[in-house]
Amino acid sequence: MTFSIIARCHKTGQFGGAISSSSPAVAARCIQAKAGVGVATSQNITDPYLANILLDMIKYDLAPEESIAELVKNTDFIEYRQLSVINSNEKPAAFSGKHALGVHSQCIGEHAVGAGNLLENEDVPKAMVDAFHQATGSLAERLMIALQAGFAVGGEAGPVHSAGLLVVDKLEWPVINLRVDWSETPIEDLYQLWKVYEPQVEDYVVRALNPLSSPSYGVPGDE
Template sequence: MTYSIVGYDPEEKEWGIAVQSKFLGVGSVVPFAKAGVGAVATQSYANTTYGPQALQLMEEGKTAEEALDIITKDDPERHLRQVGLIDAWGHAATFTGEGCYDWAGGVTGKHFAAQGNILVDENTVKAMAETFESTAGSLAERLLHALDAGQDAGGDSRGMQSAALLVVKEKGGYGGFNDRYVDLRVDDHASPIKELKRIYLMHQLYFKESDPGRVVLLEGEVRDDLEKELKRHGYADGSKSLHQALKDYLHTENFEMREQEENYIDLDVLDYMKKQGRYVR
């Protein structure tokens, strides 16, 4: 009752998984990944030991196909399992046991493996594969678009409930202290993929570095708009400078990654302020 795609970006050296299921908190079960090593999606009566075992094998130098053969070989319920892997070089492998509920199957291509079970039909997996191959953008964006296309093509025959996105990159996590570049979950929602895409956009706003082309001097209409928004959000009361009021807003809203030198602002932050309701402190 799950469909997923694992992928690799050779330019950015990122590995990731996107998954959706008629299952509570699918992100706590299916995705496993390690920067420089690979990614694993284990589903259909998921054997969650597949994730760490496969990553360990691939870290030791095994290919995705070799790791897949080893982890499934001695599993007495391998006929019920489904798993997709991508290794350090971007080689992909997918496995669907003969006991998985129809429709069940998977496909591999350049730098990805897509698979699903209890699907309406094979078009979900085909749509994920075709979309991943034809979509530009970051690995996270390609995975999300592929997942969305899979749902549009039919998806899980039992419906939707949860979705998750995990992308790893060396020192890509918060503060550069781990490799969890993107780690987002929607555990229970009527439209989990749409919600996951919304949260991903928020993640990019909060944690992606500012686009230099969107950083402008605080003057004219931009300054007027900022003063109005800071007042509307409760940060400008005449007792502090515009710079201090903006700094207070940025730090309260966790926009430290978007903070600029004095007298400059990231327009993405200003656009966000305009879309939000009044902040009550």
């Protein structure tokens, strides 16, 4: 039903994730991130609140593995969930409950975690993590390369229809939050959307922080 990758950039301090699913609007439910804290996912039979709980735990100095262990120990219906979490400097962590759907697997790398359920094959998460660590460029670019790699080796067992890309930096709000909520080619569409937005990311940050020096894009009413 879903495959995702979350990651950190050890050079910039950014956190982010990319995800795709046969379900609509998957990114609205499954990935949460907080600048300076980390990024987490809750997927499979999704409880979006669980990703926020994981972020709260790592914010107050629980390691990713400890935070997932505590959540697993104290949460109803946890065996229906698939979770992953990353903070700034410790080993990432993941959990797949025994009721995760279909072929499911996870892969924990140095700076990234891949996970999926109802997969075409169990190699999808590893393909994403390997592609992320081999890629160059911004965190968002590497996440998109990783998501495409997961899709290329099989992705979900059926067609996917939605995808999303989320990145947080030093601000309270995400600097990148792009979604394709329903499409026959959501990953391709998302990558095209990202390439349109990529050269404008920093300019929109400037617009928020200092409108006096913000650039114009020549849209109606934009001076």
